[in-house]
Amino acid sequence: MGKSGAAAMLVLLFLAVTSATSAELIAVSSILTYDVYKRYINPQANELQILRVSHWMVAVYALIMSLAGLVFFYIGVSMGWLYTFMGVVLGSAVVPIALSITWRKANKTACITGAIVGFMAGVGVWVGVTAGLNDGVVDVVTSGGDLEMLAGNLASIGVGGVIAVGGSYLYPADFDFDITRAINAPHRLAHSSESMITKGEQAQEQAKGEHVADNELSKDKNEELNKKEKTKIENDIDTDIESITPAGLTQDQDLDPVQLNKAFRFAAWCSIILLLVMLILIPLPLFFAQPLFSVRALEVWVVLSIIWAFGACGAVIVFPVWEARVGLGEMARGVWKDLRGGGINMR
Secondary structure, eight states, X not given: OHHHHHHHHHHHHHXXXXXXXXXXXXXXXXIIIIIIIIIIIOTTOOHHHHHHHHHHHHHHHHHHHHHHHHHHHHHTOOHHHHHHHHHHXXXXXXXXXXXXXXXXXXXXXHHHHHHHHHHHHHHHHHHHHHXXXXXXXXXXXXXXXXXXXXXXXXXXXXXXXXHHHHHHHHSOOOOOTHHHHTTTOOOOOHHHHHHHXXXXXXXXXXXXXXXXXXXXXXXXXXXXXXXXXXXXXXXXXXXXXXXXXXXXXXXXXXXOHHHHHHHHHHHHHHHXXXXXXXIIITHHHHHHHOOOOOHHHHHHHHHHHHHHHXXXXXXXXXXXXXXXXXHHHHHHHHHHHHHTTOSOOOO
């Protein structure tokens, strides 16, 4: 490939690393901001406080990742070692998390216990197998072997899964997933509506007092005026409430059970088809036949690989951009207004 190919690979590697790092920063920042800060530290935080904390969390986690990367580099931990070790540490939570979001009978105690005990079992088996296969030597080099990591990963995910599934069958729960679907369901803001209604009632009482105090107005005229005032206040309240569009709420059509079931069936069939094609129909015949490709057959294989790559590019990159074109346009217009000084000044 020459120098041009090396430069292209360097750019590709840089894009992959920065993309993954950006996603990790945003994910951790969101978790710390909404699930920790807003839930436990400051439940009444406003948008400006949440925005400021999320920026701080990005900076803090970036610093932690940088320090961890330096430590791993100087003690000789490679990316391959780190990736396989992640299975030992995180594998125990795979089955409990999957059950908690897909199975209404999943027992929370069993899932939490499975994740913790599975982690301890995975680490114990990993260290034990490492010591047994390497005459008691446990270090970065010996612990990164294929069999050592395989044993730790299988123990972690296996023990966690057995405890979570077994405990849920012995002590099944009955979770109602309507609770989770209602988290982002569109609704009228109770606090805002109550506040507006209270102000409207105060204004109505004030107007009524002024009208009653005026001796020159007749009783009939007073009642008519109060009725008009009340109707105007109620209309203003309804208009203000309807104009509120809370951030992060899901639209009605996105929560339609019929549409959700349709999307689920589509995703399930796609998963099954891709599983059959990618893991059975293509690799197994090639493995058992072990063909020696001719030049022509290799050309066909390369062309199919290129078509597959461009198709995947369109599905992963182009289609999401097209699907989100309305939101991206609104965001671009908002950024342009901010650059021109016409945006909202959040001070």
